[in-house]
Amino acid sequence: MKDAVRTTGLFKRYGAQVAVAGVDLVVPAGSFAGLVGPNGAGKTTTLSMITGLLRPDGGHAEIDGFHVWRDPVEVKARIGVLPEGLRLFERLSGRELLLYNGRLRGIPKAEAERRAADLLQVMDLADAADKLVVDYSTGMRKKIGLAAALLHNPSVLFLDEPFEGVDPVSANTLTEVLRGFTASGSTVIFSSHVMDLVERLCDWVSVMDRGHIVAQGPLERVRAGRSLNEAFLELVGGTRTGESQLSWLGRRDEP
Amino acid sequence: MTTVRLFAELKLRLLAGNLRGDLERKLGFVFTLVVAVLAAGAGFFLMGLIRLAPPDVAADLVIVLFTLFLLAWTTLPLMAFGLDDTLDPARLALFPLPTSRLAVGMFTASATGVWPAASLIVTVGALVALASGIGGFLIGTLAVLLQFALCLVASRLVTTSLSGALRSRRGRDVLAVAAIGAVLLFQLPNLLLNRDMGDPVALLHGAAQVLRWTPSGLAAHAIADGGWAGLAELAAVALVVVAAAWLWIKSLNRALVTTDASNPAASVRRDSGLVDRLLPDGPLAAVVTKELKYMRREPRYRVVWFSAVVLTAVLAISFGGDGPSGPAVPIALTAFGGLLVTMQLCNAFGIDGRSLWMNAVAIGSERGLSVDLAGRHLAGAIVGIPILVAVAVVTGVLTGGAGGIVWAVLTGLGVLGIGLGVGAVTSVVIPYTVPERLNAFTGAAPGQGGQAFASSMGAMAGVVLLSLPLLVPMLFGLLWVCALAPFYGLAAEVLGRRLAARIGFARMPEILAAVSKPV
Numbered sequence: 001m002k003d004a005v006r007t008t009g010l011f012k013r014y015g016a017q018v019a020v021a022g023v024d025l026v027v028p029a030g031s032f033a034g035l036v037g038p039n040g041a042g043k044t045t046t047l048s049m050i051t052g053l054l055r056p057d058g059g060h061a062e063i064d065g066f067h068v069w070r071d072p073v074e075v076k077a078r079i080g081v082l083p084e085g086l087r088l089f090e091r092l093s094g095r096e097l098l099l100y101n102g103r104l105r106g107i108p109k110a111e112a113e114r115r116a117a118d119l120l121q122v123m124d125l126a127d128a129a130d131k132l133v134v135d136y137s138t139g140m141r142k143k144i145g146l147a148a149a150l151l152h153n154p155s156v157l158f159l160d161e162p163f164e165g166v167d168p169v170s171a172n173t174l175t176e177v178l179r180g181f182t183a184s185g186s187t188v189i190f191s192s193h194v195m196d197l198v199e200r201l202c203d204w205v206s207v208m209d210r211g212h213i214v215a216q217g218p219l220e221r222v223r224a225g226r227s228l229n230e231a232f233l234e235l236v237g238g239t240r241t242g243e244s245q246l247s248w249l250g251r252r253d254e255p
Numbered sequence: 256m257t258t259v260r261l262f263a264e265l266k267l268r269l270l271a272g273n274l275r276g277d278l279e280r281k282l283g284f285v286f287t288l289v290v291a292v293l294a295a296g297a298g299f300f301l302m303g304l305i306r307l308a309p310p311d312v313a314a315d316l317v318i319v320l321f322t323l324f325l326l327a328w329t330t331l332p333l334m335a336f337g338l339d340d341t342l343d344p345a346r347l348a349l350f351p352l353p354t355s356r357l358a359v360g361m362f363t364a365s366a367t368g369v370w371p372a373a374s375l376i377v378t379v380g381a382l383v384a385l386a387s388g389i390g391g392f393l394i395g396t397l398a399v400l401l402q403f404a405l406c407l408v409a410s411r412l413v414t415t416s417l418s419g420a421l422r423s424r425r426g427r428d429v430l431a432v433a434a435i436g437a438v439l440l441f442q443l444p445n446l447l448l449n450r451d452m453g454d455p456v457a458l459l460h461g462a463a464q465v466l467r468w469t470p471s472g473l474a475a476h477a478i479a480d481g482g483w484a485g486l487a488e489l490a491a492v493a494l495v496v497v498a499a500a501w502l503w504i505k506s507l508n509r510a511l512v513t514t515d516a517s518n519p520a521a522s523v524r525r526d527s528g529l530v531d532r533l534l535p536d537g538p539l540a541a542v543v544t545k546e547l548k549y550m551r552r553e554p555r556y557r558v559v560w561f562s563a564v565v566l567t568a569v570l571a572i573s574f575g576g577d578g579p580s581g582p583a584v585p586i587a588l589t590a591f592g593g594l595l596v597t598m599q600l601c602n603a604f605g606i607d608g609r610s611l612w613m614n615a616v617a618i619g620s621e622r623g624l625s626v627d628l629a630g631r632h633l634a635g636a637i638v639g640i641p642i643l644v645a646v647a648v649v650t651g652v653l654t655g656g657a658g659g660i661v662w663a664v665l666t667g668l669g670v671l672g673i674g675l676g677v678g679a680v681t682s683v684v685i686p687y688t689v690p691e692r693l694n695a696f697t698g699a700a701p702g703q704g705g706q707a708f709a710s711s712m713g714a715m716a717g718v719v720l721l722s723l724p725l726l727v728p729m730l731f732g733l734l735w736v737c738a739l740a741p742f743y744g745l746a747a748e749v750l751g752r753r754l755a756a757r758i759g760f761a762r763m764p765e766i767l768a769a770v771s772k773p774v
Contacts, residue, residue, distance in 0.1 A: 055764040073619035087609035091552040103541035130522040
């Protein structure tokens with residue numbers, strides 16, 4: 001099977017601190033992939049470098065076989081991105097935001113309008129379509145961001161923490177849309193802290209810790225009979241906190 | 256005392272934290288520091304010079320200045336609200352601090368910093384200006400400290416009582432546009448000075464007569480008086496400070512327990528606009544439509560455009576009345592208007608800021624970036640050209656040089672084109688973050704003041720330099736070169752845009768990082 005994403009020795013440092021220390025991320029085409037890791041593991045930095053938003057200090061990344069930094073036209077036409085945070089054009093309405101995105105990528109206006117209307121309907125944003133994004137709630141912003149990332153029908157979708165701060169109803173809408181998207185042969189890569197969610201959605205998992213990929217492969221192989229949460233804690237060494245620490249916590253001295 | 260130290264340290268740490276790991280920020284901070292030291296030194300020196308004036312004039316001057324300080328202290332932090340975490344009571348709401356300690360702490364935090372220190376030094380200059388004798392200096396020192404405390408407490412009182420409104424989106428929008436008021440306020444003295452207002456000393460005396468009874472006026476007068484009357488005046492000022500502090504603590508109490516008022520979202524119209532229907536469908540039309548919408552809806556755009564218009568109008572009116580007649584004035588003013596309009600676009604990606612990634616992931620080639628810039632330029636021209644025509648017509652009619660109107664418009668178009676071309680280059684070479692909320696001190700994120708300064712100075716120098724081939728022949732009376740100006744401008748725009756697209760596409764990630772600084 002062809003790889004949708006392949007990086008080799010991707011490296012980034014900020015001053016003395018190494019954020020990503022040579023990441024070899026592989027995601028087969030058509031998979032629903034989860035990138036998991038504790039805070040500060042370098043997930044966001046990695047995704048930013050693969051999507052061309054951040055210049056790596058070393059290594060390279062390929063999407064559908066195209067070099068991210070040498071073939072930007074090919075790569076940018078193929079990817080959809082929902083970066084960390086909710087940075088959108090705040091003073092456009094949801095509909096205008098989608099239209100702007102589509103037309104900036106050369107989709108004719110009529111077609112962009114049709115797709116925008118479809119996406120707004122599916123994302124349950126039809127009522128808020130003509131309100132300014134600045135007044136949207138977190139869940140609405142994630143949904144409009146995902147709609148914008150899907151509008152040009154990318155083959156690989158990068159989502160940084162798409163479910164963070166999203167209510168269960170919106171989260172359900174998001175997963176439905178994403179499942180349909182991968183079922184058609186496209187690839188989704190998303191980063192998350194929520195192991196249950198990754199376990200439920202993904203068929204491919206990459207585990208990052210302190211700038212490295214510590215495990216990668218099909219979900220079943222990575223978790224090897226355990227729950228993903230147990231496997232994850234074992235991989236990143238999350239069981240270090242012994243009982244001797246925090247001994248004061250919860251203790252109430254009688255007066 | 257521990258609270259004082261804690262909050263002073265907190266503020267200093269926040270200042271230091273803003274600088275960490277970024278050479279540009281450090282340079283920017285050094286720049287701010289140098290400017291503040293210069294301002295403090297010069298302010299102190301000028302205050303000291305007041306001593307050379309006749310005693311009554313000196314007292315009047317200090318009274319007016321003290322009142323202006325108080326006014327500045329109460330209004331300017333309002334513009335800067337949100338840039339300084341130590342000043343927003345909501346940030347501290349969850350800590351178990353009694354209100355009095357919180358008040359002491361926030362008072363300390365607002366007194367700590369480069370600009371408060373500079374302002375205190377300038378205020379101390381009043382001692383040099385007015386005080387005489389040991390008693391005078393003692394009372395004067397007390398008066399200066401009281402005036403400083405009054406400024407701090409008054410500024411805290413205003414920001415705290417408005418903090419609820421300032422946190423809501425609409426409140427911030429309104430306040431951002433209110434920044435225009437500040438711009439106007441600073442232009443007002445210019446206008447007054449240009450119009451003959453009679454004897455300036457009498458004017459000063461009249462103002463001081465009234466302002467003398469304001470708290471800051473009392474403090475200033477007390478320094479000059481230096482006797483028992485001065486002491487009584489200081490007692491009154493101290494009372495005002497205590498009263499303001501009490502009111503502040505009350506409003507602080509309220510601000511800590513009142514939640515943000517949410518505002519219902521309004522819908523926008525769905526029509527796509529005339530421009531969009533006229534332009535051929537494609538990325539260019541998309542960018543132009545978006546930019547025009549942003550100019551209408553984004554308060555920061557409204558502020559910069561409105562102030563450009565106001566500044567040009569002020570100049571037009573002040574020169575129009577009694578300047579030299581003939582085509583020179585309309586031509587010069589329209590050219591200057593063109594410069595001001597294009598200054599708005601010398602950091603084209605700044606207002607997009609953190610949302611620029613949407614363009615970055617869509618634009619895959621130099622051509623794409625060039626189209627993006629062209630869209631921004633077209634939108635700027637659609638708004639800017641009518642302004643320039645209006646300036647040309649108004650100044651032409653006012654100076655009786657109606658014959659110069661056509662020449663003026665042509666020159667204005669030329670300068671506009673040059674400015675857009677130069678602005679495109681500065682946008683990609685020296686990009687910087689425009690804060691969500693404009694404030695009166697700087698148009699850049701903390702630590703990026705230096706870039707903002709370099710960007711606008713560079714753009715201005717570039718425009719002036721490239722305008723020389725037009726301006727020099729005109730100075731020798733060869734007006735026909737005006738006819739070439741629009742073509743020259745267009746060429747400059749195209750070349751500048753191409754160059755910018757080439758440089759900018761290669762350093763898109765760097766531009767993205769520069770305009771997405773946290774503010």
